[in-house]
Amino acid sequence: MINLSIKVNKMVDQNEKELIERVLQGEKSAFREIVVNYQKLVNHIAYKMIPQETERDDICQDVFIKVYQNLGSFQFGSKLSTWIGRITYNRCLTYLEKKKPLLFEDFAEKNQTLDSLQSDVFDPEKILLSSDLSVRIRSEINLLPIKFKTILSLYHLEEMTYDEIGKIMKLPSGTVKSYIFRGRKMLKDRLLQKYNQEDL
């Protein structure tokens, strides 16, 4: 079983190598395959890190342009997905750093908090009244701090290993594991603060 998995991974690596080689030889359509294969991953990271939907598309586009321009420097030291994930994470961090003062200005003008801004998408009243556990959990996931929800998403949704997530976010594997544990506990505690255990 393990041997089979190693073989499959090697085949994937080989396919990726060939794909990259084709892109570098000027075959633009090969890059389309890369975009199609990894747009979900890029979108997931951006969605967790950037609250504004309008900006997200541009950021994801920027990420793929960067990937295209720097593909020649990719040395296969990691999976292509990890490398693209890292570029996405860095791009989102840069965006957040640049936008930080602006974001605060926006909130101040509208007399909003970050939580209330996010609640625009998830109407808190509706959520409290909702008997659907799934809706309640989803709203709490969105209120988690950025690092926690990004790590949880990469682990559960993208099914990445601690090591891969660590490479993307420049964290040791042990720290990633700890974030995952603490994130899930935080979610549980927040739910129990808002709802009775019997209602959950």
Added chain:
Amino acid sequence: MHLSDKQIQAFIESPENINVELKAHLDSCSSCQTEVELYKSLMLELKQEKIPELSGDFVGNVMNSIEPLPSPEIIQPIDKWKWLNIAASIAFVMLGVITMIYYDGLQVFSSVYSWFNEIENQAVSKLSESSSSVSTMLGVDLGTILFIGMVLGFFGVLDKILSRKKISNLKIFSI
């Protein structure tokens, strides 16, 4: 004693690894079972979370915004002997230039020439039968030989640099 959050999370991820004692407690404790169910719901939701998709023509927009990469050029691998060759040529030119700067060029030539002549004369006197000198044999004076050597060395370096093709993007595959 109830199971800790860590133990519950670990149990959900790999139930086969739970020890007998904890398993026995879990089977009989409704509070821990409720916690387990809550964590299971959380993890399921995290796994099935629906993320809004990117705009319909996202792929097309990306493809329209990228410029074609410059066409790849074939690399001519430069082996260690070629590098040695270059290094030797550079050393030769440098030696010539430094000597020229340190002494007056013509003075060097004349002193080397006279030194060479002296050796030559000694050799000639020893081989009295032979009347030809090294210079005569070569047909040119030593200064000219050194100058030609320097020029050749310079062109050697220039040739090695210019003949090296630009490293293409395919470099990573050749390593």
